[in-house]
Amino acid sequence: MAASWPRTPTNFETTLTHNEPSIYLHSSTMAHTGSHNGVSPVHHHPDFYLKDGNITFIVQDTLFRVHKHFFECESQFFVKEFAKAPKEGTSDSSAFRLDKVTIADFANFLWVWYSPSYRRERKPKEYWLTILELSTVWQFPEMKKLAIDELQSFDIEPVEKITTYDRYQIDRSLLLPAYKLLCKRVGRMSIEEGEQLKLHTVLGIQEARERAIRSAAESGCRSPTSADAGDEELDKILIDVFSLKGHNANRQGAQPQANPEPVPTIKTPTPNVNGTNKSSTPGSSSQNDNKPKEANKTTGSGRR
Numbered sequence: 025m026a027a028s029w030p031r032t033p034t035n036f037e038t039t040l041t042h043n044e045p046s047i048y049l050h051s052s053t054m055a056h057t058g059s060h061n062g063v064s065p066v067h068h069h070p071d072f073y074l075k076d077g078n079i080t081f082i083v084q085d086t087l088f089r090v091h092k093h094f095f096e097c098e099s100q101f102f103v104k105e106f107a108k109a110p111k112e113g114t115s116d117s118s119a120f121r122l123d124k125v126t127i128a129d130f131a132n133f134l135w136v137w138y139s140p141s142y143r144r145e146r147k148p149k150e151y152w153l154t155i156l157e158l159s160t161v162w163q164f165p166e167m168k169k170l171a172i173d174e175l176q177s178f179d180i181e182p183v184e185k186i187t188t189y190d191r192y193q194i195d196r197s198l199l200l201p202a203y204k205l206l207c208k209r210v211g212r213m214s215i216e217e218g219e220q221l222k223l224h225t226v227l228g229i230q231e232a233r234e235r236a237i238r239s240a241a242e243s244g245c246r247s248p249t250s251a252d253a254g255d256e257e258l259d260k261i262l263i264d265v266f267s268l269k270g271h272n273a274n275r276q277g278a279q280p281q282a283n284p285e286p287v288p289t290i291k292t293p294t295p296n297v298n299g300t301n302k303s304s305t306p307g308s309s310s311q312n313d314n315k316p317k318e319a320n321k322t323t324g325s326g327r328r
Contacts, residue, residue, distance in 0.1 A: 066116070069127070072134050079106075080119040086127045087116055094137050101163040129154045136167065149178045153188070160192050172198075182206050183217045186225060197268045204258060207232050208251040232258070232265045 069088050077089035092113075095102035105120075106113070113120045122130060132154050139145070152174045159167035172194055180188070182202035189199055206213065206229050218226050233250040239257050240248035253261070262268065 069131065072131060072138065079113045080116060081113070081130070082119040082121050083125060083127050083130045087119055088130065088134070089116075090134060090138075098166055099163045125158065129158065133158045133167075136170065147174075149175065149180065152178075156188075156192055168192075183213075183220055187220050190222060190225070196266060199266075200259065200262055200268060203229065203232070203262045203266065204255075207236055207258060207262065210249070210251070228265045232261050235261045235265075 065085065066082065067086050069086050073087055073089045074091070077091055079090060079092035079095065081088045081090070092106070096106065109120075112118045132151055136155065152171045156168060156171035156175065158164075159171055175188075176198065180202075182205045185202045186199055188194075189196065213221070213226065213229070236250035236253035236258050237248050239254075239261070240250075240252035243254075245252045250258075
C-alpha cells in the first residue's frame with residue numbers, strides 16, 4: 025500500500041500531480057505468488073498476463089505482463105520511468121507497482137490496446153472516464169483523445185460535463201452545448217451546482233443569460249427569458265463570453281490547434297501472444313483476443 029500523502033518519492037517511485045496526487049509508479053522488490061508468513065498471494069491476471077509480454081506490473085495483488093512497446097511509444101512518463109530502472113519489470117519479482125489504481129481500471133485501460141472489437145463494444149460512460157483519468161496522469165495524449173471522442177457520444181449532464189472537461193483541460197469549445205443548456209434552462213443554477221463549477225463559469229453563464237434576455241427583448245419578445253434568444257445568437261454570445269476561439273462543433277480533441285499534426289500510429293509489437301508474427305482475427309480464441317491490435321485500431325487514428 026502506498027504511504028499517506030504528502031511524502032518524498034523514493035527509489036524509482038514517481039508522483040503524478042493533476043490537481044491532486046493521483047498515481048504512483050515504482051519498482052517492486054517482491055511479488056509473492058503464494059501465501060507465506062502472512063503475505064497475501066499474488067495472482068496472474070486472467071486476460072492480461074501474456075506469454076510474450078516483456079514488462080510486468082503489479083496492481084494490488086495481481087500481476088499484469090504486457091508489451092512495453094505500447095507504454096514507450098506514446099507516454100513520456102513511462103519512457104522516463106523505465107529509463108530510471110532499465111532492469112526492473114522484467115519478471116514477476118521485479119514488477120513495477122502501480123498504486124492508486126484498481127485492477128479493474130488498469131484492465132480497462134489495457135483493453136483499448138488488446139481488444140480487436142473495442143470499436144464495436146458500447147462501454148458505459150464511467151469506463152471512458154477511467155481511461156480519460158489514466159491517460160491524462162500517465163501522459164498518453166492519443167489515448168486521451170480517444171476517450172474524449174467516446175465521451176462526446178454520451179448525453180452527459182451539463183454541470184458534470186463542464187467540471188470533467190475543466191479538470192482534464194479539454195478543449196472548452198466542446199462545452200458549447202453544455203453552456204447552452206445551462207443558459208436556456210428555466211431557473212438559475214442551484215447552490216450545489218454553483219459550488220461544483222468554477223467561479224468564472226458561474227459568472228459567465230449569468231452574463232450570457234442576461235445578454236440573451238436583452239437580445240430577445242430587442243427582437244420584440246415580451247417578457248423574454250434567456251431561452252427566447254435564437255440559437256445562433258446564443259452561440260455567438262457564449263463564444264464571446266467564454267472566448268471559444270476557433271470553435272468547431274464537430275471537432276474533438278484535448279487542445280485547439282490551428283494546424284493539427286497527423287495522428288501518430290502505434291505499431292504492433294512482435295512477436296505476438298503465441299510467439300508468431302501472425303495477426304489476430306476477431307473470431308479467434310480468448311487468448312488471441314488479447315493480442316495487440318493493428319496500428320490503426322490502437323490509437324484510434326482514422327476514426328470518425
